[in-house]
Amino acid sequence: MTAPLRIAIAGLGTVGGGVAEVLLERGQDLAERAGRPVKLVGISARDRNKSRKSDLSSIAWFDDCRALATIDADVIVELIGGEDGPAYELVKAALGARKHVVTANKALLAHHGSELAALAERNGVALKFEAAAAGGIPIVKALRESLLAYGIDAVRGILNGTCNYILTKMEATGQSFGDVLAEAQKLGFAEADPTLDIGGGDTAHKLALLSSLAFGAAPDLSLITVEGIEHITPEDIGYAREFGYRVKLLGIARRTADGIDQRVQPAMVKAGTPLADVEGPFNAVVAHAGAAGPFFLEGRGAGEAPTASAVIADIMDLARGDVGPVFGRPAGTLKPLRAAPPERRKSAYYLRFQVLDVPGVLAEIAGHLAQSEISIQSMVQRARSPGEAVSIVMITHESPQGAVTRALNAIAASDKVTGRPCMIPMEAG
């Protein structure tokens, strides 16, 4: 194997620029490890004249990224982004032309993963996506190649650095969600349109991929319940701390007796456990690998170098000749996932009610909870100035989500309760 592996990159933003730089500047080390040269032979981006960190003037340029599918290259690196449009067209064309594809595009794979996996395998090429799940953390490889002996019971993770940064900052400063978000946008830690991050959509894309690898199923976004962090208040974060928890946006995929439970949800994670201690822009994943026990992996979840590192890892797999099926099993054997009904999920819950300071309100809340057979582990009510709304905070014993939702709907209808009750599941960590 001395023929070079020829790489073309579509998209020269932060990550694409980083990948190009590594290929140009660390080519010698990569070639020694791969046993063959790894060579950048083509690039495409929106603006040819933009100034870039590396001198790319000697690399063949293509105005239309789709042209890369037709050039003499072995691997197309897709770093354009977006679930449809040029990224989708390029990946399809490249796979169809029997070129390996490496991508960081979680949206694309969460939406079209099954189709693209089948196309790749039909053409005998690889579609690799380490950079699409948790930035630099090698969790795709771990689930696909390492943690196989006993199967996976659950994958749980902090998969969105923007959300984790916002929640960590809210906890440290007591600021509101809106203030921290505005600041993060100014600092470039959050997008101008942050919906996909803070609404949980990005975490859902990544969870769909991890779930597919873990459970041998086709990725299916429609089976994931998604809740974002927009409604988390400094008050909730303060109570969490008081109870010995921290609020984290988790992606969770778990095998249960009722099927696979998949959700993206802010959760109260027990302080002192690995997931609770993940700070700022870091990502982390816990993989529960049967008798082999839990594995915890933490690292930077986004940004140039961590993402480029994951892309380079995929390229190096291909340089060594490791093609392998896209989601760890041949696309034809990926089963549709049997989804667990959300209402049967069991968890302890943090509940916060905003109530008027009038007689009978606690009795009414307690009555509705009792009617749904939800029992209370602990409760806090703080005095406020007379006439102000009061928070009543409770932690329930383990209860089915459906029962808790029913009770909360009944409680929300009371004229003594102001605003929508807040409900956050507790996670052991």
Added chain:
Amino acid sequence: MTAPLRIAIAGLGTVGGGVAEVLLERGQDLAERAGRPVKLVGISARDRNKSRKSDLSSIAWFDDCRALATIDADVIVELIGGEDGPAYELVKAALGARKHVVTANKALLAHHGSELAALAERNGVALKFEAAAAGGIPIVKALRESLLAYGIDAVRGILNGTCNYILTKMEATGQSFGDVLAEAQKLGFAEADPTLDIGGGDTAHKLALLSSLAFGAAPDLSLITVEGIEHITPEDIGYAREFGYRVKLLGIARRTADGIDQRVQPAMVKAGTPLADVEGPFNAVVAHAGAAGPFFLEGRGAGEAPTASAVIADIMDLARGDVGPVFGRPAGTLKPLRAAPPERRKSAYYLRFQVLDVPGVLAEIAGHLAQSEISIQSMVQRARSPGEAVSIVMITHESPQGAVTRALNAIAASDKVTGRPCMIPMEAG
């Protein structure tokens, strides 16, 4: 690729029995993921008549493990252990007979890694050892295949579960090293002869392998400074807690301006950092991967399922056809490692002196430290009953190890100082 991958196992202890069980009971799932059957075709162990968890009566039995090198098998799994003797002979014979080898034997590879890697590559076969470094944690794969883009600056880890169990227990109970060790032996958490674990030798074996993967060098035990945990007292652990640290036995390999610094050493790890929070029998590794940042991996470091999980991962690599060079680069390109001189290592140090309660003792200690240009960050001295020995505890600013050792030798010679001064480096975590 539908021909089965034929596996033979040498050694049917805890781990070997676990691997056999997974191959027999989860063969269907493994075959689907590998795209071909993975089949147990031969076994060898010391005692044929020992009762085992799985029914192995249909698998060909060999009294002499070395016979496995000659049978119709593709992969020999060596789980005999020991740096020489049958394990070494079997691995050499198997590689020479162009059979892949998977092993959990860190002693063998730390001592004979270069020779065996060259032999494997000459014969076009693999020698895989995920289970030899940190139990179930996929750190070998991460260093060999994932964290390549920016090179590795340092690998630091808790690599011996027995030591971590003992230190965690000493901290929780205040018991002495000897008492906890005796208890651990009774519970089967420590070997009857625990020297290799508590003396740091096992950690050194594992560190030699991680270092080799990280720095592209041949494993070389002779370059690792090794210190065990036998001299750690409950008093040191108590002071560590007081200063906001926890005592952990670390294996550290770090690129410095003077070369690669490799050592196994109890260290005070800053509380609240991931390594400090690793409890009981768990292992963990931090890989500092250049601009991609630190990666942290934690999991069970030993025992049947975690180790079998790592062995199965290696087998599955081979089933997919991923052979690749043993230490991540062709054996011929592994450079001898340039070792950093230990005396130039810079660190802050925890120092504890046992002194007589007489005038002038502090002046004498402070004088010797000043003479070696070591400055003190903080100090604690506690009153004792009159006439009893007193502990003086100091944390130094960052100082070269050579200077601290010189000062300590001078201090130890004083007739006001009883016993050997204790010196533990501080680690940021």
